[in-house]
Amino acid sequence: MDGPARFVLTCNGHRLEGMQAMDKELMQALARRAGLDKALAEFPDDVAAAAEQAAKVMARIKVPADPRAEPWPAMRPGDGL
Amino acid sequence: MNVGLEAGRGLHYLTVAAAARAIAHKQLSPVELMKAHLARIEKLDPRLNAFIRLDAEAALEAAKVAEAEAGAGRLRGPLHGVPVGIKDIIDVAGLPTTCHSKILEGNTATSDAVCVSKLRQAGAIVVGKLSTHEFAIGGPSFDLPWPPARNPWNPDHHPGGSSSGSGSGVAAGLFPMALGTDTGGSVRNPASCCGIVGLKPTYGLVSRRGVFPLSFTLDHIGPMTRTVEDNALMLEAIAGHDPRDPGSAAATSGHFGAALDRGARGLRVGFVRHFHEIDMPAEPEVTAALEHVVRALQSLGADVRNIHLPSLGEFAAVNRVILQSEAWAIHGEWLRTRPGDYGKLARRRLMPGAFLAAGDYVLANKRRLEMIAAVNAALAEVDVLLCASSMDPACRIDRPAEVERTYPRQARTPFNVTGHPALAMMSGLSSGGLPLSVQFVGRYFDEAMLFRVARAWEQVSGMDKKHPPIG
Numbered sequence: 001m002d003g004p005a006r007f008v009l010t011c012n013g014h015r016l017e018g019m020q021a022m023d024k025e026l027m028q029a030l031a032r033r034a035g036l037d038k039a040l041a042e043f044p045d046d047v048a049a050a051a052e053q054a055a056k057v058m059a060r061i062k063v064p065a066d067p068r069a070e071p072w073p074a075m076r077p078g079d080g081l
Numbered sequence: 082m083n084v085g086l087e088a089g090r091g092l093h094y095l096t097v098a099a100a101a102r103a104i105a106h107k108q109l110s111p112v113e114l115m116k117a118h119l120a121r122i123e124k125l126d127p128r129l130n131a132f133i134r135l136d137a138e139a140a141l142e143a144a145k146v147a148e149a150e151a152g153a154g155r156l157r158g159p160l161h162g163v164p165v166g167i168k169d170i171i172d173v174a175g176l177p178t179t180c181h182s183k184i185l186e187g188n189t190a191t192s193d194a195v196c197v198s199k200l201r202q203a204g205a206i207v208v209g210k211l212s213t214h215e216f217a218i219g220g221p222s223f224d225l226p227w228p229p230a231r232n233p234w235n236p237d238h239h240p241g242g243s244s245s246g247s248g249s250g251v252a253a254g255l256f257p258m259a260l261g262t263d264t265g266g267s268v269r270n271p272a273s274c275c276g277i278v279g280l281k282p283t284y285g286l287v288s289r290r291g292v293f294p295l296s297f298t299l300d301h302i303g304p305m306t307r308t309v310e311d312n313a314l315m316l317e318a319i320a321g322h323d324p325r326d327p328g329s330a331a332a333t334s335g336h337f338g339a340a341l342d343r344g345a346r347g348l349r350v351g352f353v354r355h356f357h358e359i360d361m362p363a364e365p366e367v368t369a370a371l372e373h374v375v376r377a378l379q380s381l382g383a384d385v386r387n388i389h390l391p392s393l394g395e396f397a398a399v400n401r402v403i404l405q406s407e408a409w410a411i412h413g414e415w416l417r418t419r420p421g422d423y424g425k426l427a428r429r430r431l432m433p434g435a436f437l438a439a440g441d442y443v444l445a446n447k448r449r450l451e452m453i454a455a456v457n458a459a460l461a462e463v464d465v466l467l468c469a470s471s472m473d474p475a476c477r478i479d480r481p482a483e484v485e486r487t488y489p490r491q492a493r494t495p496f497n498v499t500g501h502p503a504l505a506m507m508s509g510l511s512s513g514g515l516p517l518s519v520q521f522v523g524r525y526f527d528e529a530m531l532f533r534v535a536r537a538w539e540q541v542s543g544m545d546k547k548h549p550p551i552g
Contacts, residue, residue: 034435035413039420043428046420050432054405058437060398064447071446072298072453 027051084109087546092117093254094548097163097311100257101204104151104162111151111162111206115144118164118208122255125552128236130228131250133169134177135209140164143206160318161204166251166259168244169210170217171302172291173197180293181213183226183422184415194291195326196260196302196319203318208256211246217267217295218243218408219427221478232274232475233549234515239478241274241471243267247305248275252549258315259305264295265400266470266493268303269505269520273491274475276507276516276547278312278535279305281493283525284500285330287316288323296407297328299400299497308545309506309536313338316528332526340529345537346382350375351463353388356492360393363472363490370509370517371469377541378467378534388459388466391452393492399452400494402437402445409434453499456522460501465534466522468492470505474515496522504531507544514550 031040031047040047085099086092092114095103103109119137126132147162167173170180172190179185197207212230214220220242221229230245232238233253240249244261248271251259261268263281272279280303287302294300304315316337323329352375357363363371375385390396409416412431420428459466472490476483496503501522508519519538523531539545 030436035417036420036432036435038418039416039428039432043420043425046425046428047432049429051436053401053429054433054436054441057398057401057405057433058441058444060394061402061445061448062395064444064451069447069450071443072450 093121095257096308097160097257097306097314098308100163101160101314104147105156107151111144111147112141114162115141115164115206118256121253121552122208125233125253125255128231129233129249129253129255130230131166131211131246131253131255133179133181133210133212133227133246136176136207137209140206140208147204147206156204158203158318159314160200163205163258164208164256165200165205166208166211166247166256167197168213168247168259168261170213170262170293171197171260173207173210176210178210178293179226180216181220181225181227182215182424182427184419186226190291192291195288195323197291199319199321200260205258205318211244211250211259213245214243215424215427216293216412216431217262217264218430219424220245221484222424222426224424229478231478232515233551234276234475236551237477237479238475238515239274239484241271241475244271244305248272248277248279251275251277251305251307253551254548257307258311260319261303261305262292262295263301263303263497264299264404265497266491268301268305269470269493269503270491272305272505273470273518274516276544276549277305277307278309278504278506279303280312280316280504280528280531281496281502282316282320282528283330283502285328286320286332286526286528288321288326288329290323290326294411296404298407299404301497309532309539310338310341312504313341313528313532330526335529337528337532340533341536343533344381345378345534348378348383348465348534349463350378350383350385350534351388351459351466352385353390353466353468353492355389356393357469357472361472361490361492363469364474366474366511367469367472367517371519374508374519374538375467377538381537381541385467386463388463390455390459390495393495395448396452396495396498397489399445399448400498402441403449403498405431405434406437406442409437449498452495456495456499456501460524465530468520468522470518470520474511474513474517492520501525502528502531504535506535506539507547510547
């Protein structure tokens, strides 16, 4: 797996300002942070494909209209907690 | 013997309702029925690979008990003596739950999943465990301990997934009903590819306890049958509140077939055209079949109007982010320590969660709320939504690029995101002889309305009488 992977890092659905296509080192660092050293060694293409897929889907989500809206499901104390 | 057989058809194409009725009236022996299905399985399963584990001996023994009980007038329930197949991510006591994966090879369930237990209480007999995509996400794959299931309409083609064996086996008459699961469309995809009826019920209507999770907030368990009436019967057996499933809805089971024969007159149907016309342009045959369904419902007295929802692409993205985040929480440890024990597709589809941030997951869930509101608003205007299910007929199973291209071309994920009930069924046949599909979507817990409109289409089209040209 040579050269930079074909994806960009996203944050909350936005491409980060100034962030370039994620290079091999960054992707590997994130994979190692997740504990995927063995997968990285044995299946590097699969790890790269997974990282690319994650970036692609986030880029397709619109930012919700109200940033203060609670995510679902809401906490319900006394109901299973 | 007049037990409701279609002309020229064997017992293997008897519907659930007809079989149960005939058994209850002592016109049909559960043993005879089981033997007919086992013979069918022996003949066709080597070509279809619907089973991971056939439990023929136990099924036949159970049929003998059912026969004795029926003879004594003691019926366990509305499915007494009727065979059922179970997707192999759902626990059946004493049988393996492999999830079609080397990871769980040798894993044996110690108790029944709640949905299986309920089927048994209703009198159904488990015939075995059925092929799936690995962990309900990685498939069709040829690098797993068991081969992928095949489409009975043409075994060179994909039967859809991930409830592949369920769809293939029901369509081929290996069993009249099966359990599937649906996280991004996995009941409705095989139903669409194999020309049967597949329902993803309202989220929480059917207990998930005893089912291997893929994504906690997207997973649904659903019935797969050849007719709408059978689907309602099966749902009635498996629905109901489970206090030990944290996602279980408070709503109780109901008589889902209550409105079956009320027809389509006066129904307000919202047609979500942009899904298949703009968001993901469908094959012309798929579009033509959908238009045919619309015209048929209009001719029956339904009022059809256009409805607009968020785009399919965004629904799919929200589904993926939530699914992959939650699946990573389940599979992370195995992916760290045993990545080589997954097939390639599952590995690629389960690892993205490692690259998603907590903020991504929260953002996807916030958008999910807005999408729920959009679908609820649409369903305030109409009684039911009509839209595409698959944008293409099933592709060849041995062409990975074609599987990769067509698999995401679907309109099922929106209703995993929102939790609304959605039913897929056959809308016609392609020029290549493969099933085409339509999807109906209803208000929360209004499965009865889905069955009503689906039955109206079934009756006017005769789709329940179309079977694959196999065997």
